[in-house]
Amino acid sequence: MSAPRGLSDEEAQAWEKVAATVKRLHPASTAPKANAPTAPPAPRPPKPVPKPRKVSPAPRPLAPPPKPAAGGNSLDSHWDRRLKSGVVQPDFTLDLHDHGLDAAYDRLMSGVGQARAMGARTILLVTGKSRPVDPADRATKRGAIRAKVLDWLAASSHHSAIAAVRRAHQRHGGDGALYIVLRRER
Template sequence: MSRRRGLTQEDHELWSRVTRTATPLHKGARHPQPTLPPKPAAPPAIRQPVETSFAPPAGLRIGAASGQGPRGHDFARSPADALAEQSLRMDHKTHKQLRRGKLRPEARLDLHGLTLAQAGPELASFILSCKSRGMRLVLVITGKGRSGDPGPLPTRLGALRHQVPHWLHRPPLSSAVQQVVPAHLRHGGAGAYYVYLRR
């Protein structure tokens, strides 16, 4: 291993004494003065850890009751909660029948097993096709997402279940869709949506 070369303070003093007593070979020549290595910087001060305690925000419910995953990792609102907060844009009586599963969908689309990249165009094609044929109520099945142990990291189960309502409320589908409602248990429950189309 090569050692880092440099003069210590003692070496520097010794070299100075030697150069004062030495006679140069050539007139006018000077002995080179060694340079001292820079002094090492003082080590940074060590910060003492600050004790903090984490408390969840007031009103945040942790656990299955808040629509989270099996271990309570998903702090986002469930799609059903988000849809329930939207204003009603259809007839109240029809909406009530729809929520009770009394109305029968005229067509259905099953997105099970598709990736988000595959499901987006499939959904758009289906909705626009049903609208052009004059249909009013269709069913979109997303599935609830994989179950099982999500591990220690936060996960969101059911990517399609979360993404489909967003797609339905954005162009070009927003002009064809009047209301999106979570499906009744007989039509798929939390893993499906009723999509009520405009005339």
């Protein structure tokens, strides 16, 4: 690569005219002139090495951390046994088959709201069997709805009303369905 050429007298005069019309963004700073030799920047002093801090052991927590509302284990063993054995009859059923992601989301949110308004305790949510799905999938693969349901519920305005989400019993759809257990209204 060749060295940059200097400006001719004609170009230097044109540049001076242009530079005279420009207002500086930062008036306090002075830019070096093109023809002036520039000195190399002064070397920076090395950063001081921080002294290691003495770390005391963390105190033990007094109570266990709260369990997450959707999918957490906030049911007593009686409820879990009844759900696993298929004894529980759902109070409300939502079927999301043949819906795109946007339509399934809207149906899920309105359905949970309707079930809460009716005083339902257990919702059977039919989603279809889960498949490995890319998180950015837009309903081009099977199982996309099932892959997103827990995230939708956790981020919804209904998350505080959900006691647990469990896999449905085989007679209610097995791997293709979920139970949503709502908290009792007080």
